[in-house]
Amino acid sequence: MKILIKGATIITMESPEAIIPNGVIAVAGPRIVYVGKESALPGDFQPEKIIDGTNMAALPGFVNCHTHAAMTLFRGFADDLPLMLWLEEKIWPLEAGLKKEDIYWGTLLGCVEMIRSGTTTFADMYFHMGQAARAVEKAGLRASLSRGMIGTAPGVGAGELPPLEYSVEFAKKWHGAVGGRITVMLGPHAPYTCPPDFLRRVIEIAREFGLGIHIHLAETAGEVDDMKRRYGKTPIQLMDELGLFALPVLAAHCVHLEERDIEILAAKKVGIAHNPQSNLKLASGIAPVARLLAAGAVVGLGTDGAASNNNLDMIEEMRTAALVQKAATGDPQALPAFTALQMATVNGARALGLGGEIGLLKPGYRADIILVNLHKPHLYPRHDPLAHLVYAAQGADVETVLVDGRVLMENRKLLTVDEEEVLNRAEECAQRLVKCPK
Ligand SMILES: [Zn+2]
Structure with missing residues (x-):
């Protein structure tokens, strides 16, 4: 399929100045083939x-x-609690009752929400990831998926493989399935749930199969002390x-860091996932992002x-990230709009x-493109x-979404999933879990 997007203000993200007013983007199959003024569009592009x-x-x-996309099922179920009470009395009992279909519908609910707010790729760590993969395939999104592994107490259900074998x-x-839209990482949950022997x-x-690693690191002060x-x-x-950082690593949180930690993370090019709203809501702290x-x-x-956020809206997350760094450092330039967008x-x-x-x-990049409607008061x-985009827009301003050159939403109409069905099925799953966790 060849698609031409015309008349948009194009923000290429190559530099703050690389903005093309009234430009065009030409897409052929899954990739972008041209970005620029219409006058220079190759004449043979039909x-x-x-x-x-x-x-x-x-x-x-x-x-x-x-x-953790399927945690949309727990959105608004237990809020304003201390972390351990929240986990032990609210979240873990519900998670113990999760069935495969819950993961499918919960992940699909997350996918619908993400498409509607302009997310085209997400990194997910949870259980029954085969179901999450099915949901991603159906929704048309791109995702990096990891089966969360607890090394200390691998909770293996009847007929299931132990987490590491399952992950393999x-x-x-x-890994690399559905045209490369899905990739897989190994997902050891965190150092306090995965002892060194397990991590080894x-x-x-990971080395043997050429996989990266997705892990939670330095989320709370308590974890660092422990x-x-x-x-x-x-x-x-x-x-x-x-030796973890000799591999490609995606480290979530990295809130409580010493100077030496920052040097290591930077030198080893560890991918850091900063989650400011979750860190604020669970009172974990403020990551030293500017540093x-x-x-x-x-x-x-x-x-x-979504149980600790409580939505999956990346526009809100950009705004929070920028505002929090400014306040935390006393420097309004600590995290400018373009950096938040990057x-x-x-x-x-x-x-x-x-x-x-x-x-x-x-040109040459995957055609994962969003159009944000600026014709709003x-x-x-x-x-x-x-x-x-960072300080005034909302997720609901996202109008059209493409992934791999395929239109997933056009003028706010979802094209890959039956949204009503997803909302209803997810609600049924959530109600069943709450009434009878196991
Ligand atoms: Zn997490």
């Missing part, structure tokens, strides 16, 4: 479909670097010593699960090991589209 981008900003789709089988089936096995298997007590090291230094960026670290942005697009792509494929509007006048 589009089968034209998308009118008048009054729209066109930009790369957002990359949500860390979520899952990777064999899905994970590293071995690791120092047990191993005499911070979680980052412990992971470095184990990480200054050190040259790769920092993307994520929402975390975190939500091109840097997120790098954090997921997809740099060079997605995150920019550039809260987006007039139009002095600066970058500032608008």
Whole structure:
């Protein structure tokens, strides 16, 4: 399919200045073949479909670097609680009752929400990931999927493989599947649930199968204290010593960091998923993002699960990330709008090991493109589209979404899923879980 997007304000994300007013984007199959003025569009490009981008900003789709999509089922079920009480009394009992179909419908609900707010790629860690993969395939999104593994108490249901074996089988089936839209990482949950011996096995298997690793690191001050007590090291230094960072790693949170941790994360090019709203809501703290960026670290942005956010809206997440860094550092320039957008697009792509494929509007890149409707009262006048996207826009302003050159939503109509069915089925799953967790 050849598609031409016309008349949009194109934000390529190559630099703050790389904005093309009234430009065109030509898409052939899954890739972008031209971005620029219509006058220079190659004459032999014959589009089968034209998308009118008048009054729209066109930009790369957002990359949500860390979520647990099926946790949409727990949205608004238990809020305003201390972390351990929240987990032990509310979330874990419900998770123990999760069935495969819950994961399918919960993930699909997350996919619908993400498409509607402009996310085209997400990194997910949860259980029954075969079901999550089916949901991603159906929705048409791009995703990096990991089966969350607890090394200390591998909860294996009847007829299920232990988590590491499951992960290997899952990777064999899905890594690079559906035209490369799905990739797989190994998902050891965190250093406090995965002791060094378990992590050594994970590293071995990741090497053997050429997979990256998705892990939670240094989320709370309590975790850092615990690791120092047990191993005499911070979680980052412990992971470095184990050799984890010799592999491609996506590290969620990285909130509580020492100077040496920041140096390691930057030097080893660890992909960091910053989740400001979850960190605020669970009172985990504020990650030193400005310092990480200054050190040259790769920092993307994520929402975390909908039980601790409570939505998957990356525009909100960009705004929160920018505002929190300004307040935390006392410097209004600590995280400017363009940097927030980079975190939500091109840097997120790098954090997921997809740099060079997605995150920019550039010929040769995958056609993961969103159109944001600027013809809204809260987006007039139009002095600066970058500032608008970060400080004034809403997820609901996203009008049209393409992934791999396929239109997933056009003029806010979803084309790959029956939205009513998803809402109803997800609601049924959630109600059953709440009434009878197991
Ligand atoms: Zn998480």
